[in-house]
Amino acid sequence: MAASPLLSVGNLTVDYPSRTGLIRAVDGVSFSISAGSVLGVVGESGSGKSSVGFALMGLTDASKAVLGGTITFEGRDMLTLSRSAWRQLRGDRIAMVFQDAMATLNPVMRIGDQIGEVFRWHRPEMSRRAIRAACLELLERVGIKDAGRRIDSYPHQLSGGMRQRVVIAAAIALKPSLLIADEPTTALDVTVQAQILELMQTLCREQGTALILVSHDLDVVSDVCRDVVVMKDGVVVEAGPVDDVLMNPQHAYTQILLKARPGFGSGHMNTGAPHG
Ligand SMILES: Nc1ncnc2c1ncn2[C@@H]1O[C@H](COP(=O)(O)OP(=O)(O)OP(=O)(O)O)[C@@H](O)[C@H]1O
Ligand SMILES: [Mg+2]
Known part of the structure; x- marks a missing residue:
């Protein structure tokens, strides 16, 4: 029997309040990640990547977002945790690195x-x-x-x-078991980007930390991640091992993303290209 995953997300929804009612930013997202592995989350701007990250960190108080579905982390049902239990976990078992x-x-x-x-x-x-x-x-x-x-x-x-x-x-x-990195290198110049990505990979590998790398850069994801989730409009349109998804995309949207990338055709991280 396979070991249960470190984190599993089932049918996650994130709704933000607005004057005209709730806006659904994440619409039934499911994925899981096993201990020590690296998962990429890609998708265009506004597809809900950061909203998933915030939900996993329990950082939705300020935005008054409403969460639905399930988040199971280290066997715990996260959506029923008290605020103080969240605060204990955050920064200890789950940590996040932001773009800026x-x-x-x-x-x-x-x-x-x-x-x-x-x-x-x-x-x-x-x-x-x-x-x-x-x-x-x-x-x-x-x-x-x-x-x-x-x-x-x-x-x-x-x-x-x-x-x-x-x-x-x-x-x-504190050697978290899960690190969420949301566009961690986007604000940096390309040579520094590669160093920071390598550093995160090395540290995670050394201490057995699983990594969720949120990025709009398919080259980075194909270089770093084993599995990938492709999001569009709050929905997962494609998911699986990076090699399968990026080398043989089934979904039209993934094909468009692939064609839009600067190093299209190289199949490898193109650190010489201007990343957006
Ligand atoms: N605090 C908020 N209040 C209201 N709407 C929000 C809030 N945060 C995000 N949204 C909306 O939710 C949707 C998903 O946004 P999100 O930031 O999760 O996307 P993203 O994939 O991270 O985009 P980007 O690549 O630009 O970072 C967008 O339509 C966005 O406008
Ligand atoms: Mg974002």
């Missing part, structure tokens, strides 16, 4: 303190000294040179790529 590191980071807080918050919140028994040591180690793990000095820097003193490394350090600090 500058918006994720607090501009007036030293980066070491920001990473340290994860420990202060989830591991209150840790001493200040232990937290600082853990932060230093994390900065080194994510490839920040001269971490002993950088730990006291403010976000604006770092490059965009370094800031995203800091965000990744905070996200992986």
Whole structure:
């Protein structure tokens, strides 16, 4: 018998309130991901990719979104969890990296303190000294040179790529079993994009973290992911192993996405092409 998946999403719906009633952004999405694997979620702007990510993180209070269907994570029914139970899981078992590191980071807080918050919140028994040591180690793990000095820097003193490394350090600090990365490299230039993607893959592999990579870039997804879910208008139009879906797309929409990509025909990540 196959082991039960780390996460399974069944018939997920996300509705946003509007003046004219609810708007359905995610309309019956189902997929699952096993421990330690990498799943890509692709689709055009507005197809509901981020809405799925927010739902998985329980980050729907602010938008007042209404969720339906099921989300089962590590055997738990997530849609019946209390807010405090969600807060315990978030940042600990499930973490998320967003596109814009500058918006994720607090501009007036030293980066070491920001990473340290994860420990202060989830591991209150840790001493200040232990937290600082853990932060230093994390900065080194994510490839920040001269971490002993950088730990006291403010976000604006770092490059965009370094800031995203800091965000990744905070996200992986507690070795979550699931990391959701929503367009994590879109704001970065192409050479840095490749480095950050490689870093995330390496870290996830090392600590057995499953990765959901939300992207509009099919080249990136075909390079990084084992399986892919293609979304359009809130619906999954195609899903399966990356090689099957991207090399032999069954759905007209996936064919259009494939033809629209900059490196069309190369079959590999084209880091020389201008990504949108
Ligand atoms: N907070 C919100 N309130 C109302 N509608 C929203 C909200 N967030 C998203 N939507 C709508 O839900 C739909 C899906 O949006 P979502 O951001 O999930 O798409 P996406 O695939 O992540 O797009 P992108 O590639 O541009 O990031 C869109 O029609 C969007 O306008
Ligand atoms: Mg989005």
